[in-house]
Structure formats: structure tokens, C-alpha cells
Amino acid sequence: MLATLRRARLAAAVVLPVSLAAQAPTRPMGPPPGAGRRPAAGPDSSTLQSQAIRVFLDCQGRARGCDRAFLTEEINFVNWMRDRFDADVLVLAQALTNGGGGIEYTITFIGRNRFQGMSDTLTLNTLPNDADDRMRRELARVLKLGLTRYVARSPIAARVQVAYAAPANGQRGQSPSAASLRDPWNLWTYSTNFNGNVNAEDRQQRVIGSLSLSANRSTADWKLNFSVSGNINEQKFKIPATTTRPAFTVTNEQRTYNLNSLIVKSLSSHWSAGMKVGAGYSDFLNQDAAIRLQPAIEYNYFPWTEQTRRQLTLLYNVGPNYYDYQRETVFDETSELRYSQQLTASVVSRQQWGTLNMSLDWLNYLHDFNRHALTFTTNADLRLGRGFSLNVNGEAARVRDQIYLPAAGNTEEEILLQRQALQTGFRIRANIGVRYTFGSIYNTIVNQRFSSLGSSGGRFAFFF
Incomplete structure (x- = not known):
């Protein structure tokens, strides 16, 4: 099994999109051997499930796609533990922002108990505007890949099948790497963000607005970040009149503007x-x-x-x-x-x-x-x-x-x-x-x- 799986873009063709799922045993055609005799009692579903490996998932950082409920249902051939001390395999999913503005997941598999000494690390890169559903499905796919070597050494290995989805064009060539792709943006990513918020009542109101623009480029040798941002926060309070003074309005306005740049050489x-x-x-x-x-x-x-x-x-x-x-x-x-x-x-x-x-x-x-x-x-x-x-x-x-x-x-x-x-x-x-x-x-x-x-x-x- 590959120690590291890197994908430059989710939109690009994937070499090994593998699906893994617990399968029911296939019954052969024709009468089974020993027909007419009383079949031996097989293990029930609860016994089989108890023989599955125990896995604890720890998602850290900006792990947007780490939907535990989805992963629990999607990867049903393991027992998910709520405490790491009960697990046979610890999975650490660390999420960091990559150079394209998306997220790079570094997923580390650490074997415990009978799998002591069996470790692996896989990586997954997403695009900045990928939907959460796509991210969690890609994360589930990579988790299945990483868990395969452990499941293969468990009693339920005979009930698991691995499938390969061939490229749509029928070719068996390697998918392009990040270095070989023709990038018209030359690895630059740009982001704009605008937020507006209004809260109003009879005697008070608040208006908040922010705007930011950024340009970033990251390679193994250079890191370039440029950004401009502005924030305005305006509050108004209407103070009612009393017997000693008339009504009046208190206004509070705060403004912040920033221009920042960072250039780093490795x-x-x-x-x-x-x-x-x-x-x-x-x-x-x-x-x-x-x-x-x-x-x-x-x-x-x-x-x-x-x-x-x-x-x-x-x-x-x-x-x-x-x-x-x-x-x-x-x-x-x-x-x-x-x-x-x-x-x-x-x-x-x-x-x-x-x-x-x-x-x-x-x-x-x-x-x-x-x-x-x-x-x-x-x-x-x-x-x-x-x-x-x-x-x-x-x-x-x-x-x-x-x-x-x-x-x-x-x-x-x-x-x-x-x-x-x-x-x-x-x-x-x-x-x-x-x-x-x-x-x-x-x-x-x-x-x-x-x-x-x-x-x-x-x-x-x-x-x-």
C-alpha cells in the first residue's frame, strides 16, 4: 500500500478511486456442497460486527469534511469508538490551509494492540470552494484506503471487497501531478469576502460591514501573501428624556483599515x-x-x-x-x-x-x-x-x-x-x-x- 497519497485537485482524474464496503458472501450457482445435510451454524451479524476492528477518529484543525455521523454510516465495516483507549487504530486527521486556499488533510493511521507498529500517512487536498458533501465523501474514500491494511488482518476480511473505477477514457496512464499541470494562474489564488450585519430595535441599532481582498501563492520554496481589508462598526443608542434633560442619541463609530504583505523564502x-x-x-x-x-x-x-x-x-x-x-x-x-x-x-x-x-x-x-x-x-x-x-x-x-x-x-x-x-x-x-x-x-x-x-x-x- 502506498505510504502517501497525494492529489493535486479534486477536479482532476483520480488514479485509484477505490471503494470499500462490507459485502454479503456470494452464493455460488447450483446446489451447495453437502446439499441435503444440515448446514453448520454460522456467526450472526452481531458476532461478525464484534470481530471488526475498533477505530477512533480525531479530527483537528479546520476539518470541515469531518462529519462523524456521515463517516460512521459510510464506513460500516469497522467499530467506531468514542474513546481512543478502546481503539485498535487511531486516526488523526489534521487539516491545514494549502497554497490554493483549500484544505490539506494529513491523515495518520496509528496501530495499537494487535496492530502495534503498523502506521501510515495519507494526504488529501481540496479546492477552496468545494462543497462540504464533496469534502466528506473524499475524506471517507481516503479513510477506507488507509483502513484496508488493518481490515485485511481481521476476521471480517473475507467479507470485504475492493473495487477499482477505471478512467473514463479507458486509458491506464498516470494522472497529472501538480508540477506537470498547466496552470494559467501560476499557483496564485485570489479571494474576496464581504460581510454585512444589521441589528435594529426601537432604541438601538448596529451596523457592521467588512470587506477583504487577498492574493496568495505557495510553493515549496516561496510563500507570498497579500491582503487588504476594511471594517466599519457603527452603533446608535436613543436615550429617552427625563424630567431633568431632553432625549438624545449616542453614536459610536469604529473604523479599521489594513494593508498587509508577507514574503517568505525557504x-x-x-x-x-x-x-x-x-x-x-x-x-x-x-x-x-x-x-x-x-x-x-x-x-x-x-x-x-x-x-x-x-x-x-x-x-x-x-x-x-x-x-x-x-x-x-x-x-x-x-x-x-x-x-x-x-x-x-x-x-x-x-x-x-x-x-x-x-x-x-x-x-x-x-x-x-x-x-x-x-x-x-x-x-x-x-x-x-x-x-x-x-x-x-x-x-x-x-x-x-x-x-x-x-x-x-x-x-x-x-x-x-x-x-x-x-x-x-x-x-x-x-x-x-x-x-x-x-x-x-x-x-x-x-x-x-x-x-x-x-x-x-x-x-x-x-x-x-
Whole structure:
């Protein structure tokens, strides 16, 4: 079996579109051997199903096509486990954005118990506008391919058939690879996105609008990202009259515009160099203009070929920052040019025990080291035991870099409406979740009745 299956486009012809399904045994024509004698009792369906391999699926990242209910029904020749500790095969499906704007699934099969030491990795690439149904069907097809070697060593192997769909033109040639395809776009992908939101009542209304344009190109040697975006958030509150004052309206408008570009060159399997350039406007940060130029270098302790499973990176960037302020700042500046440096250490690990993301970021302005910020962020989803999982995410920061704060301070209205950033010495955000599940390890039956009541029909409650 191939260790890696790569597909450049879902729209392109597929060399080995294999379907795999549990089949009933075929009865031969004519009288069976031993006709007239009492046949030996065969195993019933429940016994056969209990002999199927046990599989636990862990979908991580932007796994849009990871529809567990669909996969459970589509791949019915295995027993789907709700806990990894009960599984013979662990399947880790990691989804990352690919160079074309679609999703690349890296699907790792890890054998346990009787399949110890049997591992495989397959990949699947999708297009940016692929429908969810197409994505989940392609994911199911690749999962069937990866599970074949394990099913072949199980008692139900005799009840499984593998089929091959020949190319429509009848030719047996290889399908074109990504490198050999004639691409009129030269690997560039473009994206536009517009969102509008309106909420209105008698005494308040809110209008939000955003527009973004982006152009991206990714190869093994280069990564190019360019984007422009704008956001407008307008709120109006009608305050009724009282005996001491007339009615009035409070208006809050926040605007943000950004222009960003990133150019990265792969130097080796561990080193990368690049340049970040950005320009922006922000009412919240008291900036009519902010222009940044940041050359950067990055080192990954692990080879980038292992990026879907683990990363340990150190990123350093340094360069000038120009600010033009809306109001004079606490340092008596209406505009200024300041150099800054930033060092970020991050850890990303996606293993069978869960996912861990941590980063420690240091930023300071070179003209005054007292103007700095130290930020620690973490996002961990850990499977600590049978049915027991722990999720922790949060951020803690020491803040000393707010050189943009207006000298006049903030009015009560600006504070209540969060119109501008407020002076602070720290930021803390934390969330902790604990989940424990127990009961049947086999019950993966899909029942969508009354699903309109929420949570796939799993909740039925009255609220008073």
C-alpha cells in the first residue's frame, strides 16, 4: 500500500478511486456442497460486527469534511469508538490551509494492540470552494484506503471487497501531478469576502460591514501573501428624556483599515527568512496611519516536513514603525518613527493524546526598553484517560507598549462603548473545560429525528 497519497485537485482524474464496503458472501450457482445435510451454524451479524476492528477518529484543525455521523454510516465495516483507549487504530486527521486556499488533510493511521507498529500517512487536498458533501465523501474514500491494511488482518476480511473505477477514457496512464499541470494562474489564488450585519430595535441599532481582498501563492520554496481589508462598526443608542434633560442619541463609530504583505523564502528544512510589511488605520488605536517594515528569520527545530504533527519554532523580526496619531499621545507625540524588535517562541504538537499550542512573545521598542510587552498564550486539548479530556486556553500579558494612548484620556462615553483602547498594565483571558464521558463504547448509531430542536435532537427542554 502506498505510504502517501497525494492529489493535486479534486477536479482532476483520480488514479485509484477505490471503494470499500462490507459485502454479503456470494452464493455460488447450483446446489451447495453437502446439499441435503444440515448446514453448520454460522456467526450472526452481531458476532461478525464484534470481530471488526475498533477505530477512533480525531479530527483537528479546520476539518470541515469531518462529519462523524456521515463517516460512521459510510464506513460500516469497522467499530467506531468514542474513546481512543478502546481503539485498535487511531486516526488523526489534521487539516491545514494549502497554497490554493483549500484544505490539506494529513491523515495518520496509528496501530495499537494487535496492530502495534503498523502506521501510515495519507494526504488529501481540496479546492477552496468545494462543497462540504464533496469534502466528506473524499475524506471517507481516503479513510477506507488507509483502513484496508488493518481490515485485511481481521476476521471480517473475507467479507470485504475492493473495487477499482477505471478512467473514463479507458486509458491506464498516470494522472497529472501538480508540477506537470498547466496552470494559467501560476499557483496564485485570489479571494474576496464581504460581510454585512444589521441589528435594529426601537432604541438601538448596529451596523457592521467588512470587506477583504487577498492574493496568495505557495510553493515549496516561496510563500507570498497579500491582503487588504476594511471594517466599519457603527452603533446608535436613543436615550429617552427625563424630567431633568431632553432625549438624545449616542453614536459610536469604529473604523479599521489594513494593508498587509508577507514574503517568505525557504532556506533549508529548518530555516526560513522573510519580510512583513503593513499599513493601517485604526480609531481604536488612535492611529490615522501606521506603517511597519519588519524583516524576519525563523528556525524550526523539527523539519518542516513534519509540520502537521509537531513544530518548535523561534521567530525574530526587527524594523521601523511609523505612526501618525489622531490625538496627541501621553508622550506628547502627534507622529513618530520608532524601531521595534520581536521574538516569538512557539510549540505546536498534534499527537494521539491531543493537541498542544503554546507561544511566548516578547516585543519592545528600541528607543526605550521600558516600552515592552510580554505575552504568553496557550491552547491545549488533552485526552488524559478513558473518557476524560481537559481543554485549557488563555492568554496572559504584561503590557508596557501603549505609546498610542491619547494624552487627554478617555471620556465616560468612550470607556463604556469601548471606543478606544484603555491604559492597562496587564491582560488576562482564561478558559478551562473538563469533559467526562462513560457508558457504551459501541453506540455510534446515527438518529437525526427531531434534530431541529438543537444538538441533533439530543436536547429537549422547556425554558420559563
